[in-house]
Amino acid sequence: MMADLIITIDGPAASGKSTVARLLAQKLGASFLDTGAMYRAVTLAAMQAGVDLNDQEKLLDIAQTCKFQFSVEADKMIVCIDGIDATEHLRSPEVTANARYIAAAPKVREILVQMQRQFAADRQKIVTEGRDQGTVAFGDADVKFYLTADASERARRRQAELAGKDTGQTIEQIQKIIDERDKSDENRAVGPLKPAEDAIIVDTTNLSIEQVVEKLSGHVRGKCSKKN
Numbered sequence: 220m221m222a223d224l225i226i227t228i229d230g231p232a233a234s235g236k237s238t239v240a241r242l243l244a245q246k247l248g249a250s251f252l253d254t255g256a257m258y259r260a261v262t263l264a265a266m267q268a269g270v271d272l273n274d275q276e277k278l279l280d281i282a283q284t285c286k287f288q289f290s291v292e293a294d295k296m297i298v299c300i301d302g303i304d305a306t307e308h309l310r311s312p313e314v315t316a317n318a319r320y321i322a323a324a325p326k327v328r329e330i331l332v333q334m335q336r337q338f339a340a341d342r343q344k345i346v347t348e349g350r351d352q353g354t355v356a357f358g359d360a361d362v363k364f365y366l367t368a369d370a371s372e373r374a375r376r377r378q379a380e381l382a383g384k385d386t387g388q389t390i391e392q393i394q395k396i397i398d399e400r401d402k403s404d405e406n407r408a409v410g411p412l413k414p415a416e417d418a419i420i421v422d423t424t425n426l427s428i429e430q431v432v433e434k435l436s437g438h439v440r441g442k443c444s445k446k447n
């Protein structure tokens with residue numbers, strides 16, 4: 220079984236995917252899936268187990284033996300690792316920096332893509348966001364979006380998001396981290412960040428969140444009226 224409506228949103232770090240996907244899902248009465256949280260969960264589990272992050276066999280072992288549970292509560296993904304709620308730890312700078320090792324492990328990606336498809340199979344409508352949702356996980360999605368924004372605008376957004384959390388990072392440091400993540404996301408051999416051939420590309424640099432959501436839901440309405 221597959222969901223009746225699958226919408227994918229891919230794009231680089233801090234392009235606004237997560238917020239937009241959540242709001243679009245709300246608007247459509249669909250479930251929301253933050254696939255970055257899955258990569259972050261395996262990263263955190265590997266860090267907690269103290270394994271060498273370059274050792275892909277060990278990473279696979281973690282992905283297979285730890286029990287990961289993903290659920291949605293109050294519009295936020297709740298992630299439990301072996302029964303313990305790890306949600307609050309997933310967005311730390313250390314997990315963010317180390318996620319690239321997990322993202323580059325092909326067999327771990329296969330497992331996570333299977334989990335994503337299972338999540339979709341259990342639901343009627345889904346908005347899923349990540350890097351490879353339109354290209355790998357859901358090649359036949361109903362509507363595919365690719366969100367972009369200038370790197371400097373993405374750094375500004377990430378800084379605003381981090382405000383109040385004392386990470387001690389300057390805008391230059393944030394920009395550098397984003398540039399590095401873009402490079403590793405775009406250049407990995409498996410599931411690299413790139414728009415699907417049939418993706419609608421939306422540059423969000425000069426748009427508010429509301430404008431982006433409006434634009435995307437307009438495309439979805441157009442597509443669904445053609446389908447029916």
Ligand code: DC
Pocket residue numbers: 232254255256258259315318319322348349350351352400404410
């Ligand atoms: O979207 P995010 O910042 O939460 O993603 C965390 C990491 O996971 C990032 O390094 C990219 C990777 N990722 C991926 O490779 N494929 C996905 N579908 C989602 C995230």
